[in-house]
Amino acid sequence: MVGSMTIRQTILHTLKDVAASSQIILVDPLTDETVLLQSGLDSLGFAILVARLEEQLGFDPFTMTDEPVYPRTLGEFITFYELMYQRL
Amino acid sequence: MSLKQSKFVQLLKANEDRRKSFELAVSMPSGRRMGALRLIDKARSIDPLLTSNLTKWRNATKQFFLTQFNATEERTQQWLDNIVLPSGDRLLFELLDDTGGTIGHAGVCNLNEHSCELDNFIRGESGGDPGLFVAAECTLLHWLFCDLGLETVSLYVFSNNWIPISNHISIGFSISKKHALSRVEKNDMVQHLLDSQEGDPVKYSYLKMTISSADFHSAQRQQLLNDGR
Numbered sequence: 001m002v003g004s005m006t007i008r009q010t011i012l013h014t015l016k017d018v019a020a021s022s023q024i025i026l027v028d029p030l031t032d033e034t035v036l037l038q039s040g041l042d043s044l045g046f047a048i049l050v051a052r053l054e055e056q057l058g059f060d061p062f063t064m065t066d067e068p069v070y071p072r073t074l075g076e077f078i079t080f081y082e083l084m085y086q087r088l
Numbered sequence: 089m090s091l092k093q094s095k096f097v098q099l100l101k102a103n104e105d106r107r108k109s110f111e112l113a114v115s116m117p118s119g120r121r122m123g124a125l126r127l128i129d130k131a132r133s134i135d136p137l138l139t140s141n142l143t144k145w146r147n148a149t150k151q152f153f154l155t156q157f158n159a160t161e162e163r164t165q166q167w168l169d170n171i172v173l174p175s176g177d178r179l180l181f182e183l184l185d186d187t188g189g190t191i192g193h194a195g196v197c198n199l200n201e202h203s204c205e206l207d208n209f210i211r212g213e214s215g216g217d218p219g220l221f222v223a224a225e226c227t228l229l230h231w232l233f234c235d236l237g238l239e240t241v242s243l244y245v246f247s248n249n250w251i252p253i254s255n256h257i258s259i260g261f262s263i264s265k266k267h268a269l270s271r272v273e274k275n276d277m278v279q280h281l282l283d284s285q286e287g288d289p290v291k292y293s294y295l296k297m298t299i300s301s302a303d304f305h306s307a308q309r310q311q312l313l314n315d316g317r
Contacts, residue, residue, distance in 0.1 A: 022214045023214075024214070036254065037218075037219070037222070040218055042211065042214060042216075042220070043211045043221055043251045043252065044212070044213065045214060045218075047149075047251060060248075062249075062250050062292075063291055063292055066247070066291050066292065066293055067247070068247035068248075068250070068266075068295060069250060070250045070253045070254040071254075072254065
C-alpha cells in the first residue's frame with residue numbers, strides 16, 4: 001500500500017501520469033492482458049515509469065532478483081510488483 | 089574480420105559529406121517509413137549537438153553499463169575520434185524518427201565474418217512510433233544477416249534491464265549465457281566484474297543473448313503471420 005492506494009492503483013495512476021507528461025496516448029482499454037510493448041508507452045517511458053515507481057513505492061523489483069524477469073503484459077508487470085512488495 | 093569487410097566499414101565511416109552519410113531506412117511491415125538508422129561517420133562526428141546528446145544519454149543510462157562514470161562532451165568526442173571512427177569492426181548509428189529528429193543510437197561491435205555484437209542501444213528521447221526501437225533493431229539485424237552475411241548476432245544486457253530484454257526476446261533472441269556480477273567503486277567510477285570473487289556481489293546478472301540468422305528469419309515470418317491475422 002502507498003498511502004490509501006494499492007500497488008495496482010499506484011502503478012496504473014503512475015503509468016497514466018507518465019504517458020500524459022510525455023504526451024503519449026495509451027491504448028484504450030488498458031487491461032491486464034495489454035501487451036506492454038503495444039501499450040503506447042515507449043522504452044524510455046517504461047524506464048521513467050520504473051524510476052517514478054521506485055520513488056513512490058521505495059523499491060525497484062527488477063534489482064531484487066537474480067533471475068531475469070521480463071513481464072509481457074500489464075497484468076504480469078503488476079503481479080511482479082505485488083510479489084516483490086511482499087518480500088520487502 | 090576479413091580485410092574486405094574491414095575496408096568496407098572504414099570506407100562507410102570515412103565519408104565527409106553530411107548529405108552522403110550511410111542510412112538504413114526503418115519501416116513498418118506496411119512500408120510506411122518510421123525513421124532511419126544513420127551512420128555516425130567523419131562528417132557527423134563533428135556535430136556538437138551529437139556529442140552533447142551522446143553524453144547526456146550515456147549519463148542518463150549509466151546504471152546499465154559495466155563501467156559507470158560521469159561522461160563529459162570532451163570524453164565522448166575522444167571516444168568517437170579514437171575508438172568509434174578508426175575501428176574496422178565497430179559501427180555506431182543515430183536513430184532518427186519520422187521527422188528526422190535524433191532520438192537515440194544503436195551500435196555494432198566485434199564485427200567479423202561470422203558474427204558481431206549489438207551494443208549501445210539507447211533511446212534518449214521520446215518521439216516517433218513506440219515500436220521504432222524494435223523496428224530499428226530488426227532493420228539492423230536484417231542488414232547484418234542478409235547484406236553482410238553474418239551467421240549469429242549477440243548482445244549483453246543487465247538482467248534488471250527488462251525493457252530491452254523484452255524487446256530482444258520479441259525479435260527472437262534467447263539467453264545463451266549468464267554471468268554473475270560484482271561491483272567495485274574506485275575514483276568516482278563503478279566497475280562491474282564478471283564471475284569474480286572480488287568486489288561486492290550484486291543481485292542482478294549479466295546476460296548474453298544470441299540470435300542466429302535462421303532464428304531471426306523464422307521470428308520475422310511468424311511476426312508477419314501474426315500481423316496478417
